[in-house]
Amino acid sequence: VPTTRDAEEYDYVVVGSGAGGGPLACRLARNGYKTLLIEAGGNPTGNVNVSVPGYQAVVTQDPTLRWDIFVNHYQDQNRAKRDPKYTYEVGPYQYHVGPNPPPGAKELGILYPRASGLGGCITHNALIWILPHKSDWNDIATLTGDNSWAATNMNQYLDRVNEWLPHAPTDPTILLRDLPLAQHLLGGASAIGVGPAPLDAIPQLANLLLQSPNNRLNPARDSAEGYFQIPLIQKFGSRVGVLEYITRTVEEGFPLTVQTDTFVTKITFDKSSEKPKANGVEFLQGEYLYRASPLHRPGYGRRGSVTAKKEVIISAGTFNTVQLLKLSGIGGKDELQRFDIPVVKDLPGVGTNMMDRYEIPVNVKHPKDFSILDGCTFDLKDHDKCLKQWQSNPYILGARGAYGTNGLAAAMAKRSDFATTSDIDLYVFGGPINFQGYFPYWGDFAVRDHQHFSWYTLKAHTKNHAGTVELRSKDPLDPPLINFNYFDTGTTAGGADKLDVSAIVQAIRMSRQALSDYNAYKILGGTEFVEENPGPEMQTDEQLETYIKDRAWGHHASCSCPIGPEDDPMAVLDSEFRVRGVDNLRVVDASIFPKIPGIFIQSAIFMASEKAADVIMAANKEESQ
Numbered sequence: 026v027p028t029t030r031d032a033e034e035y036d037y038v039v040v041g042s043g044a045g046g047g048p049l050a051c052r053l054a055r056n057g058y059k060t061l062l063i064e065a066g067g068n069p070t071g072n073v074n075v076s077v078p079g080y081q082a083v084v085t086q087d088p089t090l091r092w093d094i095f096v097n098h099y100q101d102q103n104r105a106k107r108d109p110k111y112t113y114e115v116g117p118y119q120y121h122v123g124p125n126p127p128p129g130a131k132e133l134g135i136l137y138p139r140a141s142g143l144g145g146c147i148t149h150n151a152l153i154w155i156l157p158h159k160s161d162w163n164d165i166a167t168l169t170g171d172n173s174w175a176a177t178n179m180n181q182y183l184d185r186v187n188e189w190l191p192h193a194p195t196d197p198t199i200l201l202r203d204l205p206l207a208q209h210l211l212g213g214a215s216a217i218g219v220g221p222a223p224l225d226a227i228p229q230l231a232n233l234l235l236q237s238p239n240n241r242l243n244p245a246r247d248s249a250e251g252y253f254q255i256p257l258i259q260k261f262g263s264r265v266g267v268l269e270y271i272t273r274t275v276e277e278g279f280p281l282t283v284q285t286d287t288f289v290t291k292i293t294f295d296k297s298s299e300k301p302k303a304n305g306v307e308f309l310q311g312e313y314l315y316r317a318s319p320l321h322r323p324g325y326g327r328r329g330s331v332t333a334k335k336e337v338i339i340s341a342g343t344f345n346t347v348q349l350l351k352l353s354g355i356g357g358k359d360e361l362q363r364f365d366i367p368v369v370k371d372l373p374g375v376g377t378n379m380m381d382r383y384e385i386p387v388n389v390k391h392p393k394d395f396s397i398l399d400g401c402t403f404d405l406k407d408h409d410k411c412l413k414q415w416q417s418n419p420y421i422l423g424a425r426g427a428y429g430t431n432g433l434a435a436a437m438a439k440r441s442d443f444a445t446t447s448d449i450d451l452y453v454f455g456g457p458i459n460f461q462g463y464f465p466y467w468g469d470f471a472v473r474d475h476q477h478f479s480w481y482t483l484k485a486h487t488k489n490h491a492g493t494v495e496l497r498s499k500d501p502l503d504p505p506l507i508n509f510n511y512f513d514t515g516t517t518a519g520g521a522d523k524l525d526v527s528a529i530v531q532a533i534r535m536s537r538q539a540l541s542d543y544n545a546y547k548i549l550g551g552t553e554f555v556e557e558n559p560g561p562e563m564q565t566d567e568q569l570e571t572y573i574k575d576r577a578w579g580h581h582a583s584c585s586c587p588i589g590p591e592d593d594p595m596a597v598l599d600s601e602f603r604v605r606g607v608d609n610l611r612v613v614d615a616s617i618f619p620k621i622p623g624i625f626i627q628s629a630i631f632m633a634s635e636k637a638a639d640v641i642m643a644a645n646k647e648e649s650q
């Protein structure tokens with residue numbers, strides 16, 4: 026394959042167009058810098074799967090977007106197999122989930138959904154928009170001594186995000202037309218201590234659901250317990266995010282070049298001076314090149330490379346940024362030498378410190394369907410009446426029906442008894458789905474019938490930071506080896522694992538309280554239900570801890586290239602996103618955080634991305650003076 030060097034010269038080359046890279050590339054271009062945004066995936070503009078909030082689960086199955094990445098929650102595969110989501114490969118991109126695999130099936134682990142396409146995981150995520158806590162930023166300022174990370178200063182970056190990102194809660198009337206669903210939501214309100222009297226329940230619930238979990242005017246917002254409807258990244262009930270911002274930036278004529286279907290394989294360095302200087306990237310061009318894509322075909326891809334006059338910025342996400350740095354010679358030297366990769370900079374922290382949240386459901390089943398889902402087939406086919414309704418009412422949110430929501434109707438926010446700061450650390454979402462975590466075709470499973478309701482917990486401010494991302498091979502198209510090292514196999518100092526699991530036990534008990542309080546609103550006519558998971562037999566702390574440790578999952582992987590202080594040998598980045606020990610190379614994505622931020626992570630990444638743009642432009646101005 027001939028090697029071509031791109032004739033164009035760009036100021037900045039940004040690799041990866043998700044939450045980190047997309048907004049950054051747009052901001053640089055909008056300030057006049059010639060920017061190249063390189064994205065491994067294609068351009069999903071016009072893909073209805075992406076636009077419909079109600080498809081948030083099934084879009085993760087879209088073969089044109091998805092990367093099937095499998096991870097280990099536990100390295101001990103026998104322990105890992107206690108999770109019914111444990112998956113085996115039985116043929117190319119064909120899977121067996123759960124026990125009793127057929128002979129010859131290959132162990133894979135637990136599916137970790139990732140999207141590859143313009144907009145990254147923002148094109149397939151659950152749309153939930155919850156702002157970080159002040160402590161997330163103040164802790165970085167304290168750790169690094171760089172006060173520009175202080176929460177008071179970070180506020181301006183939220184304002185910048187708000188310039189391009191629409192977000193709003195769903196119209197509560199969509200939810201409240203289904204009285205048994207409303208009955209469950211009232212149970213949740215009651216469990217968190219704000220349940221209205223049964224006779225006045227619906228108008229009061231509507232009022233409760235108008236409250237925002239993001240109220241910036243409330244100084245006590247970070248520790249405020251309560252009951253909220255969930256803001257989504259959407260406009261008139263359609264997903265709007267990074268993809269649209271990138272498209273607009275190009276259409277408006279800013280100097281942004283977007284190169285999709287281009288997989289970056291290596292960062293190149295000028296090694297003529299003592300400190301290596303990043304000066305470009307090498308790539309392969311073609312669709313679905315990464316082996317994690319179910320549409321991958323072996324043996325193609327056109328080689329190329331491009332130069333960056335000023336800087337290269339890596340935003341390939343928590344797993345792929347690590348892989349790319351290591352393949353380019355930046356990582357722990359022992360690992361690099363094992364794969365015969367010349368060491369550019371020995372940085373042992375690359376691919377360590379990885380964090381995630383823990384999530385777990387309580388699922389119940391009713392004998393009758395939830396009426397909000399009548400006619401919803403979640404399959405993009407002509408018979409999908411909910412899709413018709415969504416398509417016929419493009420400008421009236423309340424008229425778009427169930428697909429104008431992401432299916433997670435409301436959440437209880439709580440500070441657990443095991444939190445070590447004043448911030449809330451539990452979000453417990455309720456919705457008419459059977460959500461049990463991620464495995465191949467989990468989206469189809471979650472909506473296969475319309476009789477399930479789940480209270481599903483997201484544990485924030487988790488303490489485990491023992492996750493790692495390591496090379497599996499020297500081949501850039503091979504997904505890396507990802508170990509989260511959950512609970513007692515991870516961070517245990519100070520009883521960290523126990524604090525995490527105990528908070529989740531408390532959340533399960535709160536979910537059950539909500540299910541019990543459902544009965545106080547029988548006036549709304551909901552039927553009885555059966556608890557399927559964890560199941561009524563699971564009552565003691567020990568039983569619930571086992572259920573959690575066996576089945577918990579996460580989807581906010583982060584912190585694998587952490588910012589840190591100069592004297593910390595495991596810090597990968599300085600407080601200005603610069604990779605230590607080399608010039609002209611930064612990282613801007615979910616991997617940069619020293620600690621996992623907030624409750625939902627996209628808002629924190631967007632804000633960091635806007636900050637990075639500021640920092641990069643300021644450095645450039647300084648240099649040219």
Ligand SMILES: Cc1cc2nc3c(=O)[nH]c(=O)nc-3n(C[C@H](O)[C@H](O)[C@H](O)COP(=O)(O)OP(=O)(O)OC[C@H]3O[C@@H](n4cnc5c(N)ncnc54)[C@H](O)[C@@H]3O)c2cc1C
Pocket residue numbers: 040041042043044045046063064065066085137138139140141142143144145146147149150151152153154155287288289290340341342343345346349580581582613614615616625626627628630
């Ligand atoms: C199923 C799911 C639901 C979620 N729901 C929510 C939610 O509701 N709210 C929330 O706040 N967060 C949510 N998240 C998390 C959030 O979407 C991610 O944390 C965030 O998108 C990560 O941003 P990033 O920039 O680090 O990486 P990504 O968004 O993953 O972007 C990385 C991009 O880099 C590209 N890339 C990778 N390697 C290369 C390479 N070598 N060359 C070129 N390009 C490359 C990828 O194709 C991808 O487009 C969800 C995540 C998942 C998986």
